[in-house]
Amino acid sequence: MEITGKIIIIDDNPDYLFTMATFLKRNGFETLTAGDGQKGIDLIEKEQPDLILLDVMMESIYSGLDVCKKVRTNSDLKDIPIIGISGMGDELGVRLEKWGDEDYFKVNEFFEKPVDKEKLLPRIKALLEEGLINKGKAVRIGGKLYPKK
Amino acid sequence: MNTMESKDGIIAQPDNSGIISELGFRAILDLLPCYLSIQDRSLQILFTNENFRKDFGEGIGKLCHMAYKGSSDICKSCPVQKSFKDRKVHISEEDVHLSNGKTAQLVVYSAPILDVSGNVSAVIEMSTNITQVKEIQKELAFLGQSLAILSHDIKNILEGLQGGAYVVDEGIKDGDMELAGKGWDIVKRNIGEISTIAQNILYSSKKRDPKVQKVSPDEMVKDVVGLFLEKSTVLGIQLKHRSNPALPMVNLDPTNIRRMLHNLIWNALEACKKDKKKRTHTVIVRADFHDRFHFKFEVEDNGVGMAEEAKENIFKEFFSTKGSEGTGLGLMVVDKIAKEHGGWVEVMSAPGKGTIFRVILRMR
Numbered sequence: 001m002e003i004t005g006k007i008i009i010i011d012d013n014p015d016y017l018f019t020m021a022t023f024l025k026r027n028g029f030e031t032l033t034a035g036d037g038q039k040g041i042d043l044i045e046k047e048q049p050d051l052i053l054l055d056v057m058m059e060s061i062y063s064g065l066d067v068c069k070k071v072r073t074n075s076d077l078k079d080i081p082i083i084g085i086s087g088m089g090d091e092l093g094v095r096l097e098k099w100g101d102e103d104y105f106k107v108n109e110f111f112e113k114p115v116d117k118e119k120l121l122p123r124i125k126a127l128l129e130e131g132l133i134n135k136g137k138a139v140r141i142g143g144k145l146y147p148k149k
Numbered sequence: 150m151n152t153m154e155s156k157d158g159i160i161a162q163p164d165n166s167g168i169i170s171e172l173g174f175r176a177i178l179d180l181l182p183c184y185l186s187i188q189d190r191s192l193q194i195l196f197t198n199e200n201f202r203k204d205f206g207e208g209i210g211k212l213c214h215m216a217y218k219g220s221s222d223i224c225k226s227c228p229v230q231k232s233f234k235d236r237k238v239h240i241s242e243e244d245v246h247l248s249n250g251k252t253a254q255l256v257v258y259s260a261p262i263l264d265v266s267g268n269v270s271a272v273i274e275m276s277t278n279i280t281q282v283k284e285i286q287k288e289l290a291f292l293g294q295s296l297a298i299l300s301h302d303i304k305n306i307l308e309g310l311q312g313g314a315y316v317v318d319e320g321i322k323d324g325d326m327e328l329a330g331k332g333w334d335i336v337k338r339n340i341g342e343i344s345t346i347a348q349n350i351l352y353s354s355k356k357r358d359p360k361v362q363k364v365s366p367d368e369m370v371k372d373v374v375g376l377f378l379e380k381s382t383v384l385g386i387q388l389k390h391r392s393n394p395a396l397p398m399v400n401l402d403p404t405n406i407r408r409m410l411h412n413l414i415w416n417a418l419e420a421c422k423k424d425k426k427k428r429t430h431t432v433i434v435r436a437d438f439h440d441r442f443h444f445k446f447e448v449e450d451n452g453v454g455m456a457e458e459a460k461e462n463i464f465k466e467f468f469s470t471k472g473s474e475g476t477g478l479g480l481m482v483v484d485k486i487a488k489e490h491g492g493w494v495e496v497m498s499a500p501g502k503g504t505i506f507r508v509i510l511r512m513r
Contacts, residue, residue, distance in 0.1 A: 015338065036425060087308070113307070115308060117315070
């Protein structure tokens with residue numbers, strides 16, 4: 001079963017939005033982009049994506065971490081997997097300490113920029129697979145994924 | 150104030166054997182490279198050494214908190230009172246006021262002096278000036294912070310180069326030259342960004358005399374604004390230039406002035422990009438007369454603006470108000486270039502309103 005889905009990318013760097021969207025589209029995903037946290041939240045609420053790629057260090061009225069909190073505390077959105085992206089690596093640990101260790105700041109995966117797209121792709125597919133299984137839309141048999149009828 | 154309990158270290162009062170005369174002791178104490186005072190139980194100063202008198206004035210008879218700090222209140226966690234109470238050596242850090250009006254930071258040791266009956270009759274207070282050490286500590290903290298920010302910036306640029314190169318490859322693979330062209334634009338933009346960072350680091354790391362020649366401020370403004378037109382269009386920011394045509398040719402180092410204008414315009418565009426409250430953003434770059442002897446370059450934006458604290462620190466190396474973006478080197482370089490030309494920089498800004506940077510230089 002081919003894994004596909006709708007992915008929203010939220011980042012304040014327009015070049016990154018374009019290149020990541022190009023990469024994901026060419027790998028079979030439907031992609032939507034938002035250049036700040038507020039637009040990101042609006043898009044997530046409207047489109048109910050299958051996965052979110054989020055710049056956690058984005059500084060705007062709604063920061064990346066604010067977006068994360070908004071998603072995690074919304075009963076309709078809280079199970080959407082979030083991959084956090086940032087140019088800050090270890091420093092992100094400090095940032096999350098500042099905000100606290102609450103669950104609503106947790107991301108499913110974290111990638112540091114520059115993102116290794118060869119490693120990103122299988123992780124996106126794994127999270128989307130898990131989502132399909134959790135929603136009862138697919139089942140894994142003998143290591144292969146099959147749609148559930 | 151940091152206070153530490155120390156191990157027992159009771160200093161004994163000299164006996165009356167006369168091995169070292171009183172004058173001899175005084176001479177030794179005057180030679181000590183620290184401040185020294187002796188206080189009684191009411192905190193009145195009984196003795197001071199020469200270093201103390203040089204920086205705090207005549208202290209004998211004064212209460213120690215008045216002499217050191219100009220304060221009528223006893224210091225919180227006073228180490229002298231502690232030594233009186235528990236007969237131990239105590240260490241603390243204190244901010245004091247010198248008689249020249251400056252403040253200083255001291256590390257203070259207080260130790261009890263015992264009389265022949267073993268009672269604490271006085272406490273000796275020895276202090277070392279650590280103001281410079283504290284400054285260096287602060288600079289190192291800034292440096293650590295800025296290296297983290299620099300690393301973040303470089304990683305973002307690498308992402309841009311890698312992503313742009315990917316798009317170029319995919320465009321070529323598909324024979325889609327429009328896609329390849331978009332990727333190449335991204336690569337070029339990020340090469341420009343890393344070049345700016347590298348040049349700012351290089352510029353800030355060494356002293357250089359300006360290589361002056363007669364140039365037109367108006368032409369300089371037009372040149373540098375031209376370099377930013379594409380970026381401002383992509384960001385949806387209006388970038389304009391206005392110059393007074395009556396401005397004469399002036400002696401400037403054109404390379405450095407271009408760098409200075411480049412950094413100011415870059416910052417202005419970033420400030421507009423960060424502002425999410427206004428629907429339209431504008432950056433205006435001007436060259437005009439300032440007074441009879443000076444002219445000015447001005448860069449005005451209606452971006453996020455700066456709070457007072459930020460305005461006080463912006464020219465400090467690596468200080469940045471940009472959060473996760475920007476090393477802050479850019480404005481330090483602007484300040485450096487202005488000073489090298491015998492000029493100065495003024496900043497007017499308010500949070501949410503925008504900022505004007507004004508560089509005033511001599512007309513000669």
